[in-house]
Amino acid sequence: MKTSSSECLYCQNNDTLHSLMIKICDLEVSQLFLFKEQSYLGRCNVVHKDHGVDFHELSNAQRDAFMRDVANVAKAITSAFNPTKINYGAYGDTLSHLHFHVVPKYKDGYGFGGVFEMNPQKTTFSDTEYSEVIEKIKAAL
Template structure:
């Protein structure tokens, strides 16, 4: 079932969103957020700027720009943190707003070799550590 804009986590930009993520910046057609749960150091969400639910609803130009944003974030995370692999996931069963999880994976790190858990609630950082991760990503963009 599609999430109406009036209750969409990303569109409402409310305390619930801010308890889960930290906005890093705006991209071409997206917003970039650092996921506060950092079992995968540098994990981000690239969130389409408008309340679009399905990837196939985008025009060719919008889709290409969104994927360009996703690739830009992947490159920045690779440069900033040097992971062994980056996983990408577009899930939206309960939060119907187009977004892409960008999940760096590290050899011998949490969940390497498997599908990442959405929110394992294993690693949170201090405010200073979040700021450092955000700054590394911004510099790599």
């Protein structure tokens, strides 16, 4: 099911987006967001800059650039927080905007060994703490 850009929280840069995520920076072909829900310390979303593009529709060069962005984010999160493993999720049932969830998992941490929960609503930070996480990620990019 394709959604229009007028219905897309990423394209609209709306209150729903800001209630869920904080923009960290622009990447080569994507934008990087930090989830406000931080049960998985450092969890981010890599969002393609173009609306309505599905992964299989990208040219080889576009796909390579997008996956480079995803890999660079995973490296930065690994450098900043030393997770046991990075999980990836690419969903789009109700939102036609290509994005990859980059989810660090920690042995003995929340949800380790299982599929990550989209929004467990367990851990949120102060503005200062979000800024510290963002700065660690940016420094490692």
